[in-house]
Amino acid sequence: MTIQARLNAVLCSLTLLIGFGLCAPSVIAAQKPTVRVDWTDPSQFSEMQNRSGFNQTSPKVWLGEFSSTIRRHARRVLETGQSLSVTITDVTLAGTLRSGSRTSGVRVVDRNTPPRIKLSFTLTGADGQILLNGDRDLGSPNSMSPGLADSSNPYIHEDRLLIEWMDREFGSHED
Known part of the structure; x- marks a missing residue:
C-alpha cells in the first residue's frame, strides 16, 4: 500500500x-425518557374555588413546581426511550388559609387537610406503543408526614404525593 x-x-x-x-x-x-406536563384551566381547580379572596400564590407558581417535580422524578423511574405525558386536571393544596388580621393568607397544614391532585397520563414505549394510561385521583393523609414541615419547599406535601404516585405507577428504578 x-x-x-x-x-x-x-x-x-x-x-x-x-x-x-x-x-x-x-x-x-x-x-432518555421524555416527559411532558400540562394542565387544564387552573381557574376551574378546586384550589381556586376555595380561595376566599386571599392573596395567594399564582397557580403558575405551584403548577410550575409540580411540573418540575414530575419531570425530574419521571426521568429517574422511567426506562430508556419511554415517554410520559401528564395533564393535571385539578388541585387542592395541603392545608387551609387562616383568616386572622395578623395571619391573613397563611396556610395552616394538618392531617385533616391533605393535598389532592387529579391527573391523567399516558406512558408510551420507545416503539410508540401505549404501555399504560389512565386517570388518577391522588390524595393521602400519609403525605402529611410531620418531618416534612421543616422543608423550605412550600409544596413539599404535593411533591411527595406526585413522587409516591410515580414510584407506585412506574416502579422505582433510581440509581
Missing part, C-alpha cells in the same frame, strides 16, 4: 470516528 493510500485510509477512519463521536451524544440523548 502506498503512503497516499495509507493516509487516505487513516483520514477515512478518523472521519468516521469523529463523525460517530459527534453523533453518539445525540443518539444517547434521544433515548
Whole structure:
C-alpha cells in the first residue's frame, strides 16, 4: 500500500470516528425518557374555588413546581426511550388559609387537610406503543408526614404525593 493510500485510509477512519463521536451524544440523548406536563384551566381547580379572596400564590407558581417535580422524578423511574405525558386536571393544596388580621393568607397544614391532585397520563414505549394510561385521583393523609414541615419547599406535601404516585405507577428504578 502506498503512503497516499495509507493516509487516505487513516483520514477515512478518523472521519468516521469523529463523525460517530459527534453523533453518539445525540443518539444517547434521544433515548432518555421524555416527559411532558400540562394542565387544564387552573381557574376551574378546586384550589381556586376555595380561595376566599386571599392573596395567594399564582397557580403558575405551584403548577410550575409540580411540573418540575414530575419531570425530574419521571426521568429517574422511567426506562430508556419511554415517554410520559401528564395533564393535571385539578388541585387542592395541603392545608387551609387562616383568616386572622395578623395571619391573613397563611396556610395552616394538618392531617385533616391533605393535598389532592387529579391527573391523567399516558406512558408510551420507545416503539410508540401505549404501555399504560389512565386517570388518577391522588390524595393521602400519609403525605402529611410531620418531618416534612421543616422543608423550605412550600409544596413539599404535593411533591411527595406526585413522587409516591410515580414510584407506585412506574416502579422505582433510581440509581
